[in-house]
Amino acid sequence: MRVGVFICHCGTNIGGYLDVPQLARYALSLPNVVFSQDNLYTCSEAGLTAIKKAIAENKLNRVVVASCTPRTHESLFRSTCREAGLNPYLFQFVNIRDQCSWVHMQERERANEKAKALIRMGVARAVLLEPEEEIEVEVNPWALVIGGGIAGMTCALSLANRGFEVKLVEKESRLGGTLNSLYKLYPTHEEASRLVQARTEEVKKNQKIEVLTSSKVKEVRGFIGNYDVTVRQGEKDRLFKAGVIVVATGAETFKPMGIYGYDGKTVVTQLELEQMLKEGRLDADTVVMIQCVGSRDEKRVYCSKVCCPTALKNAMLIKEANPNAQIFVLYRDIVTQGTTYEDYYRKAREVGITFLKYSLERPPVVGNESVKVYDELLGEELTLPYDLVVLSTPMVANPDARDLAQILKVPVDENGFFLEAHVKLRPIDFATDGIYLCGCAHWPTNVGESLSEAYGAASRASIPLSAGHVTTEPIIAVVDEDQCSGCSLCELTCPFKAIQVEATPKGRKAKVIAASCKGCGACGAGCPEKAITMRHFTDEQILAQVIPLAEVIS
């Protein structure tokens, strides 16, 4: 056995807290380890070349990398091993950054001991790893896009234009989503309805897209390339197959019930103001807008980021139609990022909109005829008579999102928005292969951002669709027929129907359907005869890591 251990400084992320050169020396002292090295960035071109070189020069047959997390970098290091002629499943990851250096910054000595233990555990498992062959599965060239708003429609069109069949599922009776309720879009002030109409027409004309309105996804089974989807349309169920799934279910706008005297008449939301503007029934000379209503507070900590530009836009539109209108925007911080929107803010000031800063500790008080606000910059309380108060409320997660998350087995964040695999490295993928997301289902986005994400998701989703096949991990169950008693407990346990008891010359025995097995291990951990082994996660490989800390320190 010839194990090579590579320990990453990750710049200062690990190197700044742990004694990496010492860890490398420690690794070399472990049984079966013939080579160890510390690298500034193991994932860099130089780091990867060093691994390949070490495999060749030292005839390594196991590689251990102690660095960040397998959730983002395992596939990279596996590929490196493959390129160097080593089976990628002879690679072992040790997480000493996310689960060590970053979380024990104030206890460096103990963190270092822990890192040693983690490396030792990794080496112990590496020694027991076996080469595995990846399984290739076909990908059905059909996509399911859930949500027929601007993001979903754009994504569906982008996929269809690449030649793939798309099913576009919308819960409402018509396409368009949130944009159906908007008046004009910032910063160009074009009408939302024109954009929606144009896109809806395009979708309807496209031969490759089938639109299912008044429909909801009821059940999804299967895995990348091979999803079995049940959609409830009205009273009946529609069943079809899909290779990939895109979530574009959008968001809702927070309704500020019981806040600032909200009544939908003289105290309205920005969304309701859009409707009034659209229908030309706004009759107000003095308008007071309040920002951050129901956001950036204890209950909802995030900034919805589209409400500031929306308030600027609506204020400017009112002023445009009625130059005598007096408009006050009460804000905590104005969020107008980037070159375009900062200019937009400046423009709003120039046309005479008044901005007054309030604080979370001393919020404005909305009376029957006036708003009282303590101006933080002026240092005094002002009384503003009003005809209309407009509350800028945040986008909140769609209440259906949690149900859909359960159906797809993907996570949502603490605010109920769908959670991507990695905020920087995989921003529009879910951790589950074959499922992608875009638009406001993900987080509050404006139209431009929704479109970017929609094109991105379509692009990501078309990778497996164009390839026509994907390789899946060979982490599957294997039955030892001599031990199997044919009791069929495994068959009952498996949620994927990937294990079946069949008659054989040796009696009834469990058989694994490799393409269906997802590798959870639920069958093996419950087998009364302990006749099932999980490849790449065998009992021995797991138990090899069960080393008490005392053994490492001594």
Add this chain to the structure above:
Amino acid sequence: MTVQESFEPDILGFLCNWCSYASADLAGVSRLQYPPNLRIIRVMCSARVDPTIVFEAFIRGVDGVMVLGCHLGTCHYMTGNYYTERRMKTTKRVLKRVGLSPERLLVDWVSAAEGERFATLIREFTEKVRKLGPLGNETKLEPQKLKTRLASAKETLTQQRIRWLVGRERELVEDKNVFGEKVSQEEFDQLMLQTIEKEFAKRRILLSIKEDALSVKEIAQRVEASPREVLGNLVSLERDGLVSVVGIEGKSPKYRVAGG
């Protein structure tokens, strides 16, 4: 400083790839600080954690074990964590039978978005195990005796009957058995406890006569049970071909593990 306060518990965590392991990564990305007592072993699903693996960790001297999965209903493998829940419930019962606090095993659900909650769980569990003290602190048994008991417990959890009951619990309690009857949770729990009791007693006997041939009286002394109870179990073990009489000393037969 008391022993308990200076004691640093050794904790192993079995975390599922999709939720809890991701939450641990998120805690890291967010630079949330928690005590370094925990070391994580990644598994694809919490349902991969065989109860015997938990016991093996205790046998090797770990003070606390965590098994963390996705929230119920959001398991990446649909139902994996329901199996985890029931298997770990039984594991806790066996822990209790051994004389250890079931609180040394923490079973909980953490989503990929709950970095903060993950860090809090680790802080709290580390404190809990610190208060419990080193493994076996609550049993006052000498280390070797505790080890033997734990080994018997691990063997107990490999027994067909136990694994069958655990595997079928959901079905039996929530659906119906082959006779179309539903078993109430209380009835099931009762049955499970009795089975654990019986199997644990048998495994202790087997372990005691693995090396030496002993009389009923001697076995009873070693396994802390009445000779009558031991005799009953020996008869059943003999019927299963697991023990045999290897000689007679005076009037009492000497038993030993068959083939031993």
